[in-house]
Amino acid sequence: MILGMRLQEEGDSPIEEQRVAIQFNEIFEIGETEGSWSFGWHEQKGGGRDVPFTAEDVQTGLGAVREEGARCVFLSFPSNYAGISEPLIESGFTEAGSLKDYYADGIDELHYAYNFNQKLLASNPNEI
Numbered sequence: 001m002i003l004g005m006r007l008q009e010e011g012d013s014p015i016e017e018q019r020v021a022i023q024f025n026e027i028f029e030i031g032e033t034e035g036s037w038s039f040g041w042h043e044q045k046g047g048g049r050d051v052p053f054t055a056e057d058v059q060t061g062l063g064a065v066r067e068e069g070a071r072c073v074f075l076s077f078p079s080n081y082a083g084i085s086e087p088l089i090e091s092g093f094t095e096a097g098s099l100k101d102y103y104a105d106g107i108d109e110l111h112y113a114y115n116f117n118q119k120l121l122a123s124n125p126n127e128i
Contacts, residue, residue, distance in 0.1 A: 015106040017081070019050070020043045020082075022081075025040050026040035036071065037065040039073070055091045072113060074114075079107055085112075093113060
């Protein structure tokens with residue numbers, strides 16, 4: 001073993017994607033920021049859905065933080081949760097990066113961002 005390095009072994013199996021239902025349960029302003037918000041969430045047991053959440057769920061959260069004066073929203077999820085990206089991208093989020101092996105070897109933390117100002121400019125380009 002070499003400290004600080006992860007050596008792949010022959011018997012290592014690939015990380016399996018997990019199908020989870022996610023429920024957004026709060027909105028909060030990110031500490032020490034001005035207008036940056038996030039959604040609290042938890043895994044919903046027995047959700048019975050094929051997707052973790054829908055674009056409509058995301059739009060509900062975006063509406064709530066918009067009312068609070070949010071400039072942007074940041075969300076993060078484990079990389080082994082299946083179907084996370086699709087409803088976020090559909091709702092206007094962009095992929096903002098990742099932290100490699102954050103949760104465990106092979107399970108990264110994926111980051112997504114939504115910028116209200118950018119969306120406003122894109123919908124009203126003549127009002128710059």
